[in-house]
Amino acid sequence: xxxxxxxxxxxxxxxxxxxxxxxxxxxxxxxxxxxxxxxxxxxxxxxxxxxxxxxxxxxxxxxxxxxxxxxxxxxxxxxxxxxxxxxxxxxxxxxxxxxxxxxxxxxxxxxxxxxxxxxxxxxxxxxxxxxxxxxxxxxxxxxxxxxxxxxxxxxxxxxxxxxxxxxxxxxxxxxxxxxxxxxxxxxxxxxxxxxxxxxxxxxxxxxxxxxxxxxxxxxxxxxxxxxxxxxxxxxxxxxxxxxxxxxxxxxxxxxxxxxxxxxxxxxxxxxxxxxxxxxxxxxxxxxxxxxxxxxxxxxxxxxxxxxxxxxxxxxxxxxxxxxxxxxxxxxxxxxxxxxxxxxxxxxxxxxxxxxxxxxxxxxxxx
Amino acid sequence: xxxxxxxxxxxxxxxxxxxxxxxxxxxxxxxxxxxxxxxxxxxxxxxxxxxxxxxxxxxxxxxxxxxxxxxxxxxxxxxxxxxxxxxxxxxxxxxxxxxxxxxxxxxxxxxxxxxxxxxxxxxxxxxxxxxxxxxxxxxxxxxxxxxxxxxxxxxxxxxxxxxxxxxxxxxxxxxxxxxxxxxxxxxxxxxxxxxxxxxxxxxxxxxxxxxxxxxxxxxxxxxxxxxxxxxxxxxxxxxxxxxxxxxxxxxxxxxxxxxxxxxxxxxxxxxxxxxxxxxxxxxxxxxxxxxxxxxxxxxxxxxxxxxxxxxxxxxxxxxxxxxxxxxxxxxxxxxxxxxxxxxxxxxxxxxxxxxxxxxxxxxxxxxxxxxxxxxxxxxxxxxxxxxxxxxxxxxxxxxxxxxxxxxxxxxxxxxxxxxxxxxxxxxxxxxxxxxxxxxx
Numbered sequence: 160x161x162x163x164x165x166x167x168x169x170x171x172x173x174x175x176x177x178x179x180x181x182x183x184x185x186x187x188x189x190x191x192x193x194x195x196x197x198x199x200x201x202x203x204x205x206x207x208x209x210x211x212x213x214x215x216x217x218x219x220x221x222x223x224x225x226x227x228x229x230x231x232x233x234x235x236x237x238x239x240x241x242x243x244x245x246x247x248x249x250x251x252x253x254x255x256x257x258x259x260x261x262x263x264x265x266x267x268x269x270x271x272x273x274x275x276x277x278x279x280x281x282x283x284x285x286x287x288x289x290x291x292x293x294x295x296x297x298x299x300x301x302x303x304x305x306x307x308x309x310x311x312x313x314x315x316x317x318x319x320x321x322x323x324x325x326x327x328x329x330x331x332x333x334x335x336x337x338x339x340x341x342x343x344x345x346x347x348x349x350x351x352x353x354x355x356x357x358x359x360x361x362x363x364x365x366x367x368x369x370x371x372x373x374x375x376x377x378x379x380x381x382x383x384x385x386x387x388x389x390x391x392x393x394x395x396x397x398x399x400x401x402x403x404x405x406x407x408x409x410x411x412x413x414x415x416x417x418x419x420x421x422x423x424x425x426x427x428x429x430x431x432x433x434x435x436x437x438x439x440x441x442x443x444x445x446x447x448x449x450x451x452x453x454x455x456x457x458x459x460x461x462x463x464x465x466x467x468x469x470x471x472x473x474x475x476x477x478x479x480x481x482x483x484x485x486x487x488x489x490x491x492x493x494x495x496x497x498x499x500x501x502x503x504x505x506x507x508x509x510x511x512x513x514x515x516x517x518x519x520x521x522x523x524x525x
Numbered sequence: 526x527x528x529x530x531x532x533x534x535x536x537x538x539x540x541x542x543x544x545x546x547x548x549x550x551x552x553x554x555x556x557x558x559x560x561x562x563x564x565x566x567x568x569x570x571x572x573x574x575x576x577x578x579x580x581x582x583x584x585x586x587x588x589x590x591x592x593x594x595x596x597x598x599x600x601x602x603x604x605x606x607x608x609x610x611x612x613x614x615x616x617x618x619x620x621x622x623x624x625x626x627x628x629x630x631x632x633x634x635x636x637x638x639x640x641x642x643x644x645x646x647x648x649x650x651x652x653x654x655x656x657x658x659x660x661x662x663x664x665x666x667x668x669x670x671x672x673x674x675x676x677x678x679x680x681x682x683x684x685x686x687x688x689x690x691x692x693x694x695x696x697x698x699x700x701x702x703x704x705x706x707x708x709x710x711x712x713x714x715x716x717x718x719x720x721x722x723x724x725x726x727x728x729x730x731x732x733x734x735x736x737x738x739x740x741x742x743x744x745x746x747x748x749x750x751x752x753x754x755x756x757x758x759x760x761x762x763x764x765x766x767x768x769x770x771x772x773x774x775x776x777x778x779x780x781x782x783x784x785x786x787x788x789x790x791x792x793x794x795x796x797x798x799x800x801x802x803x804x805x806x807x808x809x810x811x812x813x814x815x816x817x818x819x820x821x822x823x824x825x826x827x828x829x830x831x832x833x834x835x836x837x838x839x840x841x842x843x844x845x846x847x848x849x850x851x852x853x854x855x856x857x858x859x860x861x862x863x864x865x866x867x868x869x870x871x872x873x874x875x876x877x878x879x880x881x882x883x884x885x886x887x888x889x890x891x892x893x894x895x896x897x898x899x900x901x902x903x904x905x906x907x908x909x910x911x912x913x914x915x916x917x918x919x920x921x922x923x924x925x926x927x928x929x930x931x932x933x934x935x936x937x938x939x940x941x942x943x944x945x946x947x948x949x950x951x952x953x954x955x956x957x958x959x960x961x962x963x964x965x
Contacts, residue, residue: 215916217934219643219906224913249679252703253881253913259705260882261917270705274715275675275682276698281718288711442675442682442698445690471643473909477683480639481690 160363162344165351169200169237172353180269181238183227183254184383185407185440187245187271188428191294193312193354195301197240201350203408204384204500205230215262216254221471222500223383224250231258234265241267247440248474269296275442278433286429306424313421313428315354320431322361323349323413331402331459333370339391339401346409347385374400376519379456381405381482382467383475386496389504390512397516403459405452406467411438415451439474448478449485456491462522463492463515470499492518530589537586542579549578562837564809567768569776569796576792577778581662587611588666592731595668595688598781599677600699601872603747604720606785607740608731613665614782618654619647623826623938625661632939634659645907646939648684655688668694670730676701676878678910695730697723701872704879708870716869741861744868747785748859753793754780755853760800761844762895765809766817767800770843771833772810774824780852815840816959817896819888821847821918822903822911825933827940839956845895847888851876854887877910884914885921892926899959900930907937929962931955 173179180192182199192199205226212229231242242264244255259268271293274282294304323346329335330342337345345364349357375398380386385406386394394401404410414434421427436451437443456464464486468475479495486493494515496508504512550571559566587593594610596602602612622631628646631653636642638656640649654660671694673685682698689696699719702712724735757776760767768776776796783789803809818836820843825832836843858870876884891897902919904912919930931951936942 217904217906217912217916220909220913246703249909250913252679253910256705256880256882257914257917260880261885261914261921270703272702272705274702275679275700279722281715281722282700284718285711285715288709288715292709292711439683442679442686445686473644473680474683476641476644477648477680477687479641481687483639 160341160345160360162348162360163352163356166237169351172198173237173239177353178240179238180240180243181231182243183245183247183251184223185245185247186273186412186432186435187243188290188293188432189354190309190312190316190424190428191290191297191304192243193315194304194309195297196308197297197301198353199243200238202227202230203350206502215257219471220250221469222498223469223472224254226500228254228258231264232262238266241269243269243271246270246272248472250471250473267300269293273432273441277444283429283433286432287425290425290428309424310421312354313424315358316431317418317421317427319349319354319358319361320414321417322358322364324417325366326361326364327403327410327413329366331455333373333402334367336365336367336371338395339399340388340395342401343385343391343409350408374398374402376400376463376516376522377402377459377461378463378465378519379403379405379452379459379461380465380467381452383407383469383472384467384498384500385409386465386467387498387500387502387504389502390496390508393504393509393512394516397513399516399519401465402461403455405436405455407438407440411436439478442474445478445481449482452482462519463494465515466493466495468495468497470497492522527589530586534583534586534590538583541586542582545582546575546579560834560837562811562813562834562840564765564812567772567776567796567799569792569799570772572792572795573776573778576783576788580783581665584611584613584662584666585664592669593666594670594672595685596671596782597673597677597681597685599701599872599875599877600672600674601720601868602672603740603743603785603868604723604727605672606743606747607735608727608733610670610731611666612782613668615651615654616647617778617782618660618662618665619650619938620824620826622650622654622661623940624829626827626940627661628827628938629941631657631659632941643906645678645680645684646936647907648680650938651684652687655691667692670694670727671696672699673697674699674701674872676872676875678877678908680909695726697726699723699872701878704874704883706880708873712873713866713869716873717865720865720868737864741864743785744859744864745861746787746790748856748861750780750784750790750793751853751856751859753790753797755856757793757797757800758845758849758853760797760804763804764817764896765807765811765814766842766844767803767808767810769810769833769837770820770846770849771824771829773846773849774829777849777852784852809842811837811840811842813840814842816898816963817842817844819843819845819847819892819895819897819900820903821888821900821915822905823848823908823937825903825905825935825943826938828935828943835952839960841899841956841959843901845891845897847876847884847891850887850891881914881918885918888918888922889926892922892928897928898963899955900928901955902930902932904932904934905937906934906942907939927962929955929958 178197182201211232212225437448591611596612598616631650634653635649671685673681779789855871860867
């Protein structure tokens with residue numbers, strides 16, 4: 160299984176004339192973009208130093224926001240259809256209007272509001288209105304949407320979700336022969352591959368008939384993004400497998416359970432949004448989130464939890480205290496790492512990971 | 526509700542509170558000398574103090590008599606008033622803690638229990654209060670209900686969720702979609718419907734029935750109070766301005782926390798009469814107002830006195846602020862005949878829930894109408910919706926209006942963030958530029 164390099168892939172795609180929209184984290188109706196033949200290239204943690212973003216943002220703003228702005232300020236050729244700012248948190252909310260109304264970019268800037276808090280019929284009706292408004296906004300630039308194309312996009316999305324759910328389950332039950340790094344590369348490839356290419360990739364994933372050799376220690380990870388490649392490799396070296404996740408970039412964007420094959424796109428997109436796992440950025444219920452995490456930990460038999468916290472990320476930091484407290488009350492080992500999306504792992508963090516891993520090993524063979 | 530509890534509350538309301546207030550006045554220490562740079566202080570200060578002290582004092586006797594709600598500053602409180610909730614505003618309480626320079630202590634309690642130091646200090650102070658029971662207000666009642674709206678920030682939702690979980694009480698959230706260009710019909714319908722959906726929940730928690738006519742009266746009073754507050758702020762267009770924005774930061778408390786109640790309405794008439802008299806008589810808040818400034822963002826509560834004096838001594842007066850204006854800006858949308866939709870428009874379009882083009886246009890308008898010479902922006906680590914975008918707002922304003930501006934990095938209520946030397950250097954440089962620009 161070969162996963163194309165993000166930058167090279169998008170470059171080639173742009174050169175082929177593909178419309179590409181840069182999409183910031185996290186939740187948006189990708190299917191509507193696909194139906195307009197627009198490819199969504201997600202911007203989470205683009206590489207490179209911060210050279211210009213610091214002139215626009217304070218030091219206490221989260222690195223995802225800063226790195227995204229740095230990327231946008233470069234006006235990269237690979238993005239040619241505009242930027243989409245889904246409503247995720249206060250900082251991304253303001254960044255959208257800052258880029259559109261104050262900084263100014265040559266491409267159009269779109270926004271998409273995700274309802275917050277507890278959901279009911281009023282929220283459902285509103286979400287459908289938002290979807291329709293988003294479609295109308297794009298129609299103003301790209302012409303009328305073909306309903307058949309939207310249905311096909313929903314079916315494609317459903318197929319991808321089905322594969323991802325199966326792969327997640329395989330991961331939890333040791334039916335997947337991918338190490339940590341390979342697994343998260345695969346999961347994150349959906350951020351930039353065309354949906355058809357991504358589906359082909361998922362179809363190549365070998366789900367084993369029998370469980371593979373049980374890893375020496377099993378870990379679950381929570382946060383916005385997976386740990387860096389260096390940490391993932393280090394965990395691989397230590398014999399620790401990440402068997403489940405509660406990451407916004409990964410499993411919080413996959414429905415909690417399989418959905419029926421789409422018939423009505425509007426209903427499908429609405430249902431899909433409301434059955435996503437509870438997430439701090441949506442202001443979801445804390446008990447529901449705790450219940451979901453507990454279910455994942457049980458299903459995956461994870462022995463410990465690694466919180467990979469992005470510095471200054473308010474939604475995550477608020478929930479973090481209760482999650483840690485609850486896990487500790489259940490005697491589940493917890494490690495919290497704070498990241499500013501630097502690529503290198505510090506010596507101190509390395510030592511902490513090693514110590515934490517030893518604790519997990521002791522639980523495996525007391 | 527027991528007869529004894531109710532009786533105790535009534536006695537405290539009618540006799541206890543006035544007696545305590547009288548005793549406070551009697552025991553009052555010798556007032557601090559007022560620096561020469563200031564004009565005569567506002568007489569209304571005394572009444573303001575009485576109102577707020579009474580509100581906090583009576584809150585101790587409220588449990589068992591009225592249901593208590595903790596509310597965010599941007600939430601449509603009029604609806605709660607229709608059910609006679611006793612409302613406490615944690616943001617106001619945190620500001621009070623900050624003003625008393627106790628923010629770090631309360632934040633420390635929250636941090637010690639696992640909340641990150643990177644979170645909003647209003648939230649950390651409130652969580653510190655919740656976990657310890659500490660308060661400079663004597664004692665605050667535990668809430669029966671939490672009521673928040675993300676029209677000021679998403680933070681309040683995360684914060685109130687944490688309280689709701691800890692205290693195991695209901696949380697009502699009013700979801701206000703961010704206005705990226707203008708409110709859509711769908712946004713308005715969504716918010717209007719949410720308000721109506723709240724009624725059965727509020728009836729259940731309060732044990733009271735909703736009456737539309739009572740609600741309309743409250744709405745009318747709230748509207749009138751906000752308009753009066755707007756008139757008071759308008760009076761600061763006069764030269765010299767009858768009060769400073771640092772005064773207004775204090776006088777803001779009733780419009781935030783007692784909005785919809787007769788006490789707030791009456792109070793602002795008193796204040797309005799006083800500022801209008803001062804305008805007529807040419808009495809300024811500072812003795813020699815040469816420069817007029819605009820303040821952006823929430824106050825730095827633990828440095829209000831320092832900043833007021835620093836600027837007054839340089840003959841500079843803050844005559845307007847985006848912050849104080851927030852409780853007057855969208856009142857015009859309120860319409861008693863169309864309560865739900867008009868509340869959606871009023872509460873959905875407030876400054877922090879509106880795009881930065883709106884904010885830039887508003888600031889430019891304020892700079893013009895208040896004859897402003899310079900701008901001070903407080904970049905606070907606690908408030909992302911207020912702070913993200915300030916660098917570009919400053920650039921746009923200094924470029925388009927040729928107006929000197931400075932950004933102060935600080936925090937609203939956590940005094941540990943204050944860097945004396947850095948702020949002093951920036952302020953001195955700003956003052957030099959301002960003086961040069963006006964006389965150059």
